[in-house]
Structure formats: C-alpha cells, structure tokens
Amino acid sequence: MPVSVKFFAGLRxxxxxxxxxxPADELHxxxxxxxxxTDGREPPENLLCAVNHQHSALDSTVSDGDEVGFFxxxxxx
Amino acid sequence: xxxxxxxxxxxxxxxxxxxxxxxLTAGRYGACCAFTGTMRDFNEGDEVKxxxxxxxxxxxxxxxxxxxxxxxARWPLLDTLILHRVGDIQPGETIVLTACxxxxxxxxxxxxxxxxxxxxxxxxxxxxxxxxDDSTRWVExxxxx
Numbered sequence: 001m002p003v004s005v006k007f008f009a010g011l012r013x014x015x016x017x018x019x020x021x022x023p024a025d026e027l028h029x030x031x032x033x034x035x036x037x038t039d040g041r042e043p044p045e046n047l048l049c050a051v052n053h054q055h056s057a058l059d060s061t062v063s064d065g066d067e068v069g070f071f072x073x074x075x076x077x
Numbered sequence: 078x079x080x081x082x083x084x085x086x087x088x089x090x091x092x093x094x095x096x097x098x099x100x101l102t103a104g105r106y107g108a109c110c111a112f113t114g115t116m117r118d119f120n121e122g123d124e125v126k127x128x129x130x131x132x133x134x135x136x137x138x139x140x141x142x143x144x145x146x147x148x149x150a151r152w153p154l155l156d157t158l159i160l161h162r163v164g165d166i167q168p169g170e171t172i173v174l175t176a177c178x179x180x181x182x183x184x185x186x187x188x189x190x191x192x193x194x195x196x197x198x199x200x201x202x203x204x205x206x207x208x209x210d211d212s213t214r215w216v217e218x219x220x221x222x
Binding site for chain 1: 114130131132135136139140161172173193196198199200202203205215216217218219
C-alpha cells in the first residue's frame, strides 16, 4: 500500500503541496518521505511531523499504508 | 469525556451549562473549572479583523482525546469537556473551551490548566490572520501564557 502524505498551513502554501501518495518502496523513515515528497528539499528547522496522527520525528519509521503529516508549529487555543 | 470541533460560533457558557445538565449529576461534584479563549482584534501590534483556523482532520480529534485521557489519568476528574472552533472566526468569538469537574477544586484547577497547555503545544491547529488592509499572515508561534 502507498504512503499517504499531507502538508498543512504555511508549509502547504510555501511548498504548493497538499496531499499526495507515494509508493512505499524505499521509504523507511519520515525523513525519506519528506525528501521524496519535496524533491530533496532541506526540511525547515521548525518542521513538525506525524505518523498515523501521532507526533513523530524525522527518524521515525514508516510502513506500508501509513499516513505522514508535515506541518509548522501548532498555534491553536 | 467529550471532545468536539465547532464549525460555527458558539456560546461557551451555554455549552457549559447544557453539558453540565446533560452529563453531570448535581451534588456529585464540588468543583468545575472552565477556561475560554476568545479571538482578539489585535496581535503583534496590528489590528486583526478576521482569522481562519486550519486543523489536521483525524489527528486533531486524536490528540485532543489523548490530552483529555491523560488529564483523567493524572487527576480524579468526574468529567472533561474540550470544544475548539475551526474555520473562519471573527474577533470576540470563542475559540476554545476547556472544562473539568471534580469533587474538590485542586484537581479541576490543575487539570484545566493542563488541558489548555497541552492543547496549545500538541493539537494540530494553525491560525491565519487577516489584517485591516486584507493582507494575511500565519501566526508562527503561541504566546508563552
């Protein structure tokens, strides 16, 4: 199953990326997903990420069918 | 325990009263602590005329439920309520309501503060402000408190 990738807020706008689906082959970590989705762009220093709706890190592992979200610092409340 | 996202304006005090009447038994709790967060018409020295609140559907609910569960595990709470607006918001409208009920005040006070601080750092919401000249900007970080 492919990996589903979602971008939010200012990051979605600056990258012009919203939702995409990537083949899971060769995607072992969140960092791999970032690099594949952004054509090798350097991740911003304040980048936050989630795997299957749980806060994660760039070195977190990714499996077939996972959903990976990328976003800037949260500002709710 | 209830967590809900609101897509339209709501009255925090009406919601609180209705929830208390529907979900809690009078006489069983001795304390209720509630916090409401309201949209300001100013930020960082500028007048703000509107705001849009984006969120991560699915993750937002998941994180808010985890925060409420954590509060229930740490304090002896009878119930917990978290409401949060999403979408387009005007100054003066309620953004967030957190409320806790317990037998004694300490648990409600402490858990209510915890809910808000945890929400601020973990729940995936993002604010985009519209200024008086119709320009827009993302809020880049939360105020310290």
